[in-house]
Amino acid sequence: MAVRLRAVAVLGVLLAVGSMGCSAKKKGAAAGAAGGGVGEEGLAAGSSLERYKQGTLGTGEEGPLKDIHFAFDSAELDEQARGILRDDASWLKDHSKAKVEIEGHCDERGTVEYNLALGTKRAGAAKEYVVALGISADRLTTISYGEELPLCHEHNEECWQKNRRAHFVILGE
Amino acid sequence: MRRMWWTLLVISLVMAGVRASDAQVRGTIFGPGARSYPVAVSPLRNLSESGAAANFGTQFADIVSADLNLSGFFKLLDRAAYIEKPETSGYTADGINFDNWSVIGALALVKGAYSVSGDNVTAEVRLFDVYQRRQLAGVRYHGPLGELRRMANKFADEIMKQFTGERGPFDTRFAFVSTRDGKFKELYVMSPDGGDLQQVTTTQTINVSPSWSPDSHLLLYTSYKRGNPDLYVADLASGRDVLISSRPGLNLGGRFSPDGSKIALTIEDKGNADIAVVDRGGNLLRRVTDSWAIDVSPSWSPDGRRLAFTSNRSGAPQIYIVGVDGGEPRRVTFSGTYNTSPAWSPKGDWIAYVSRADGGFNLFIVKVDGGDTRQLTQAAGNNEDPSWAPDGRYIVFSSSRTGREKLFVTDLTGASQVQLTRGGGDDSSPAWSRWLE
Numbered sequence: 001m002a003v004r005l006r007a008v009a010v011l012g013v014l015l016a017v018g019s020m021g022c023s024a025k026k027k028g029a030a031a032g033a034a035g036g037g038v039g040e041e042g043l044a045a046g047s048s049l050e051r052y053k054q055g056t057l058g059t060g061e062e063g064p065l066k067d068i069h070f071a072f073d074s075a076e077l078d079e080q081a082r083g084i085l086r087d088d089a090s091w092l093k094d095h096s097k098a099k100v101e102i103e104g105h106c107d108e109r110g111t112v113e114y115n116l117a118l119g120t121k122r123a124g125a126a127k128e129y130v131v132a133l134g135i136s137a138d139r140l141t142t143i144s145y146g147e148e149l150p151l152c153h154e155h156n157e158e159c160w161q162k163n164r165r166a167h168f169v170i171l172g173e
Numbered sequence: 174m175r176r177m178w179w180t181l182l183v184i185s186l187v188m189a190g191v192r193a194s195d196a197q198v199r200g201t202i203f204g205p206g207a208r209s210y211p212v213a214v215s216p217l218r219n220l221s222e223s224g225a226a227a228n229f230g231t232q233f234a235d236i237v238s239a240d241l242n243l244s245g246f247f248k249l250l251d252r253a254a255y256i257e258k259p260e261t262s263g264y265t266a267d268g269i270n271f272d273n274w275s276v277i278g279a280l281a282l283v284k285g286a287y288s289v290s291g292d293n294v295t296a297e298v299r300l301f302d303v304y305q306r307r308q309l310a311g312v313r314y315h316g317p318l319g320e321l322r323r324m325a326n327k328f329a330d331e332i333m334k335q336f337t338g339e340r341g342p343f344d345t346r347f348a349f350v351s352t353r354d355g356k357f358k359e360l361y362v363m364s365p366d367g368g369d370l371q372q373v374t375t376t377q378t379i380n381v382s383p384s385w386s387p388d389s390h391l392l393l394y395t396s397y398k399r400g401n402p403d404l405y406v407a408d409l410a411s412g413r414d415v416l417i418s419s420r421p422g423l424n425l426g427g428r429f430s431p432d433g434s435k436i437a438l439t440i441e442d443k444g445n446a447d448i449a450v451v452d453r454g455g456n457l458l459r460r461v462t463d464s465w466a467i468d469v470s471p472s473w474s475p476d477g478r479r480l481a482f483t484s485n486r487s488g489a490p491q492i493y494i495v496g497v498d499g500g501e502p503r504r505v506t507f508s509g510t511y512n513t514s515p516a517w518s519p520k521g522d523w524i525a526y527v528s529r530a531d532g533g534f535n536l537f538i539v540k541v542d543g544g545d546t547r548q549l550t551q552a553a554g555n556n557e558d559p560s561w562a563p564d565g566r567y568i569v570f571s572s573s574r575t576g577r578e579k580l581f582v583t584d585l586t587g588a589s590q591v592q593l594t595r596g597g598g599d600d601s602s603p604a605w606s607r608w609l610e
Contacts, residue, residue, distance in 0.1 A: 053377065109555075111558075112382065114470065117425070
């Protein structure tokens with residue numbers, strides 16, 4: 001059930017983005033004006049999977065909620081990640097109707113299936129921390145894309161570090 | 174997969190007497206990866222008056238040659254060196270001048286003939302021992318011309334049986350995912366010789382982890398086509414595609430039990446991956462693991478009573494074995510800090526897996542009791558996704574040793590590693606079917 005609801009929510013956002021085209025910007029700007037600079041990013045930011053389909057993955061994802069990063073084969077939150085999550089939680093407190101999908105991602109090294117499980121763990125760790133900071137769990141869904149949707153395609157640590165991330169997608173408010 | 178209606182008759186052959194597998198060649202001249210046994214595979218002679226299906230005989234020889242090349246046992250002799258021309262020479266022991274074959278170094282010889290009637294073909298193919306000047310095996314195939322590939326793969330299996338005592342693994346299919354036609358991993362199937370490629374999915378989304386049903390008719394795979402990583406089964410013959418498991422979160426790496434009645438998969442519980450067994454309709458039969466750690470990638474023992482899987486419960490991913498009915502998992506791998514992707518041999522003796530070693534990821538096999546670890550690939554790109562041939566003597570895997578990921582087949586020593594796919598895109602997650610009938 002939760003899956004279906006989430007799918008509908010994502011689809012809703014995608015349809016909005018896809019069908020509105022240029023007008024999305026206008027509407028976003030209007031929403032932004034009313035909602036304190038939120039609307040435009042929220043509407044424009046699709047899931048990483050949708051962005052990959054559109055050829056826009058890695059460009060302009062930066063919304064009000066920042067990515068966090070992980071060490072290889074780890075879902076532990078370091079101090080930097082926790083700091084970012086505290087900022088994210090405070091944004092979510094200020095935008096109490098916003099719902100968010102947290103995506104877990106991995107670098108290319110290792111096994112596809114294991115990395116899908118590790119991505120689940122990363123998204124779950126981020127969710128758990130944000131919930132501990134007082135954000136209702138039912139505003140947060142998670143999904144793992146494992147190593148399937150890298151932001152960066154070179155085979156070096158600099159690139160891998162960017163790809164080992166939890167990414168926040170605002171589904172709607 | 175379409176049911177075969179063509180018939181296969183083992184003709185008169187294996188002319189009484191000693192089989193090659195009893196002869197001196199077995200175990201002496203032959204060693205895995207030795208590529209020591211010189212064989213000539215002559216194009217089949219066309220007996221039809223008309224020029225219909227003029228390429229059949231050459232294609233048959235090409236496929237048999239590709240299969241034998243994968244086996245690592247044979248040295249395929251260059252066709253340009255053949256003295257006897259297929260269109261004019263005999264194809265039975267009486268009609269062959271064996272001196273023409275021994276002089277070019279052949280110890281084994283494949284010859285045959287075919288005739289076409291409408292859309293059907295009848296082919297007689299024979300395997301000869303050149304030195305002893307006698308037939309070792311002969312098979313008559315009759316069926317649609319479109320079944321060329323299966324006939325040739327079956328004959329390659331027969332050759333393997335004659336020389337090694339065990340049927341070869343070529344009358345089978347590979348499933349794999351590839352980005353050859355776009356940016357998404359789509360599902361494909363192909364013949365072990367590399368031919369007969371078919372695209373199974375055109376979903377334009379992420380598809381991972383294909384695996385076969387025991388009857389080789391169905392493919393389980395995980396797809397994001399509805400947004401969540403759900404488990405589907407594709408029926409290759411009908412094109413039907415059915416959702417099996419769509420639990421929130423992961424529905425990953427489904428594997429049919431050896432009797433086909435159940436499916437082991439990875440599901441998600443409280444943000445963590447665990448192993449479960451469901452029926453063919455996706456209904457939960459039992460949770461096999463329930464730990465805080467990542468448990469993923471189940472692989473059935475051949476008797477269907479145990480599962481090998483990957484778990485990071487020790488702090489890093491290692492291979493474990495657990496009874497399907499639960500119990501305390503037993504750790505199998507103790508060397509290396511990153512061991513994943515267990516694949517239980519159909520013979521039951523080995524578990525293949527991937528280990529982070531030598532600066533990359535490499536293929537290993539280990540005995541089920543944890544002993545006798547062997548490294549099959551060495552520091553040539555990343556070597557991953559092992560899947561066993563039904564005869565338990567070969568493993569197909571993906572490797573980035575040439576740049577992009579491509580499929581390779583190795584024997585159990587690593588001495589023979591043959592590249593199977595080429596071209597653009599990445600090919601990965603191969604799954605070797607059982608024999609087709």
